[in-house]
Amino acid sequence: MGFVGILVVFGMVFGGYLIAGGKMPVILKAAPLELMIIGGAALGAYIIANPMKVIKAGVKLGMKAMTAKGPQKKDYLELLQMLFQLFQVFRKEGPQGLEKHIENPEQSDIFKSYPSFIHNHHAVHYLCDTMKITLSAELTAYDVDDLLDFDLKAIHAEEHLAQHAVQAVADGFPGLGIVAAVLGIVKTMAHLTEGVEKIGALVSSALVGTMLGVFGAYGLIGPTATKMGSDIEAEGRYLNCIKNALVALQKGAPPLVCVEYARRSIMPEERPTFNEVDKATKEIKKAA
Secondary structure, eight states: OHHHHHHHHHHHHHHHHHHTTOOHHHHHHHHHHHHHHHHHHHHHHHHHHSOHHHHHHHHHHHHHHHHOOOOOHHHHHHHHHHHHHHHHHHHHHOHHHHHHHHHSGGGOHHHHTOHHHHTOHHHHHHHHHHHHHHHHSOOOHHHHHHHHHHHHHHHHHHHHHHHHHHHHHHHHHHHHHHHHHHHHHHHHHTTGGGOHHHHHHHHHHHHHHHHHHHHIIIIIIHHHHHHHHHHHHHHHHHHHHHHHHHHHHHTTOOHHHHHHHHHHTSOTTTOOOHHHHHHHHHHHHHHO
8 A cells, every 4th residue: 555655645746736736847847856766875874774684674665655555354264274284283292293293394294285374484483483482491381481572572672763764864854855946046146147937947946846845754664663562563463473372372372262362452444254264174184
């Protein structure tokens, strides 16, 4: 939906400008140089302010914000199916039965059957690393709960650094637009003797810089940073679902109950119904 939103923003802003009698050639002529000043300064500040890993993460999450919808109901249903199947293996075959899956998740027949999970590298490591330590050490359910909370906070902290970096760019864009406009006015001062028409053209070009700064901040970059934050929270809810299932397993709950703990932690709009999960788990039992 991100690109749809961009089309709406451009359509409404510049469509209204044209309906009001504005001339697009004025903006199109001034925009390249103004964007070079504003965008170049913003990019330079972004590079100055952030280490390379945050710069790369900001670009990656920004692109994802334009295309990703976050985990949907079908993704959660796949996750619950996968957890049930994995826990069934643990109940029937013990730790030995799980080792081949959690040691090499990319080669696991179970994980490969659920593409939305196996393509989520955070989720794969979150689940597999936790199961490795629970199988090799005596941990209580409280220990596992704390361990998963620490991991989730670390993942969020890293991703939020990138989000805040992009938001800082959005916050700086209006000011950089003013810089571009001031430079345009400075340029205009050298042409005061060349008539009203020339001065008017130069001033209008300078004002395009202010417009682009504000437009970029509140119409494009700021909303992208907000969407990045929403995506991070959605990913956190997906991982939290895994966490609740693992904590329930550590308490000794049977697979179906573990899955129900996980299901109840999903937001109602995205949560599969009890009957949908029941049907999915029964299919797994039949296949086994």
